Amino acid sequence: MNNNVRNSQPGFKMSKLKELTDKCEHLAFDLNFNAAKKWKAEKENRVLVGYMPIYFPREIIHAVDGLPVGIMGGGDRKQIVIGDAYYQSYICHIPRGIIEMALSGHFTNFDGFVFPAICDVIRNLSGMFQMSNIGKFAKYIDFPQDFNSDIGGEFYIQEMNSVLSKIKEINEVELTTERLNHSIGLYNKNRQLIEEIYDIKQAFPWRLTAVETYHIVRAGMVIPVEEHNRILEEVLYEIRQDIGEPLDKIKVVITGAFCEQPPVSLIKTIELAGCYIVDDDFMLGSRWIQGDVDNTTDNPLKALSEAYLNFSTFSSSVYDIGNPKSKRLINLIKRREADGVIFAAPSFCDPALLDNPTYNKECDKAGIRYINFQYHENIGQFKVIKEQVGAFSDSIKLWA
């Protein structure tokens, strides 16, 4: 029986899984970041560092008594009043939600902010934070697009050190090899657990809906990794059991939604329209490094750098010459045994949208079915998308 259906029965005791997913939903969408602020208040010298999509080496913050807090915008849960005065209509939605949150006190007690290199909008948002004196620092982190260890790798280590020096100015905590290796180990574990959830979802997608998965993974962006790991282990225990019943749905991979997040109702709509989502890039940053980062070296910053250069997932924000992302997407679709792919990109997202023609053509060549649509984080009408996804699902079920 489907978990949601099961829990809606009158008199039914709330299952452990439902309890966990409810908790994660609450954490993931607490736009005031109360859990993170509570964590900071519990001990002196702790710092909160907000980071924007996509990827950021959270290990380095963790290792110096910090909590990296993922900022994914206001979604459809924050009314935009001030933010629209900061952005033209043809710029994507996420930065206006973030600036709205910044200027209306959501980030009180945050110490600093990191803006990973992903596009010009997020880059310039770092300047807007600097100009508006939000936080003690606003640092754009320029990820190398040169993938040589002694060139791009060294530069990346300098970028990480620059973030660390800003934190040290605030809490005077010194980074040590032991501490960073310990943090790397915790995040390795975190990625392993998330990947296991996705593996189980691939084989038994009815055991955990895409929305539940989304809440569970997103919660990890606002709480300490130790706590998230405990939640993930509990979730895994539950979904390793034979729960739920399969429905006649196709399996799809969703890609393009790595920065501005689709509203949860959109994810639900895709599932209701006949799809099991067996992989996605919603919380790509949490799954960025493929495999473990070496946590046994005496130079853990270099280990993080090497992992970024050599074991990053594919992404629209990474220069792909020499390792085309379309091939890697097709490999993922095959590995997940998906029936098709949904290219869902935020409106006005140059990185995602400029990849679509290449992706589409490679899917054509590989005989993989796909659809494209655009959304924005506070879209409220899903009828058209539901019909489009429904027709896509039917076409595969009936004709493939």
Add this chain to the structure above:
Amino acid sequence: MPENVKKERSMILQKEMIGNLFKELGNVKQTGKKVVYTFVPGNLSELIRSFDMLPVYPEINALQSGMRKKSDAYIREAEKWGHSEDVCTYVKCDIGMMLKGNIGPTGEKVPDPDLLLLSYTGCFTFLKWFENLEKLYPGVPVALIHTPYQENGEITAEMTEYMVKQLKNDVIPKMEQVSGQKFDPEKLKTILQHSADIEDLIVKIFDTTKNVPSPIDAYFAGVYYIGPINIGFRGTPEATEYYKELYSEILERVRLGLGPVTPEGEMEEERYRLVVEGPPNWTSFREFWKLFYDMGAVIVASSYTRVGGVYKNGFRHDPDRLLESLSEYCMGCYTNMNLPQRVEMLAKEIKDYKADGFLVNSIKSCNSFSAGQLLIMRTLEDRMGIPVGFIESDLVDPRYFSYSNIKNRLESFFQMLEQRKLINV
């Protein structure tokens, strides 16, 4: 240009230079010269020239297509091919032009690239653009130089070192391989000396707008003035001659107390002096310009003319620091500066050039410029106490140029400037 408008010698020189470049590009099959596609911001023209290769700038082709009313069809072609209406129209115009046979602005076929040189400066979309081009020109080598952003408002020694290493490790070896020539530091040194001389002249030329009336328009005419340095002539004797000639013509205008030359002749009365942020619209360039000169508005400084290099702050290519200097040039381009730096620069220009107002032309296609412009505008309004205006258009997509909307907004802006003048009398 109407017949009664006299062409200056500098205009003829520029036309010859550009004509010769396209002729050379048309003859590469015969001459065997290699062709490098690259971008204007952070362009490594000098390095390309030191290997006797010819540059092609996809943005320049796109803007020329826009001015010649060809971009509409190219953009639609790219959209038919799968590109979203939402994305950068320079990219779509270029891809559309390629899909339709790569016929360049002069009507001749633009040769295919022998090298794709991605000077990734100040614009993330460049990276996406070249990923697309790489698919369209399979097998053509790609050299990438990642230009670190001035996120902290400075160029550090580490940033320069990162770029120099990329030049040595990837860019130069690929240029050697494609051109069949060894890197010649002495040759590059000579070219960079010319660049530095040209940059001196550029600064002097754009500084003449301190005069009242301003002898030039630093935006609409300014884009022509920066043309030669932005399409690969920086570092050449021809460009040095062109800028010397242009400067002497402008000085003569200053001596005679003349205002700028417009497509309809000399502007009679200078009523408003403006600083403009953002690129111009190319598809209706003349109509757009006319909206200003009809009202007696002169642009005394513009950020767009610094997109291919900022020289006003003292940067010059340095023949004694070859690769370091090329790197610092890339990192210094306007869109590679952080927002606080951009505000500082614009504020200084408003002050230095005695501007009456500040105007943003916000471009739908260009997030690198556009994201943050509203905050820049309000900051300058508060800090400088001058009227600010805001209009929207696009680079080369005519669907996003609304003449009436822009005219209405500009008229309101000019009224505001007029009232401010009356108050200040």
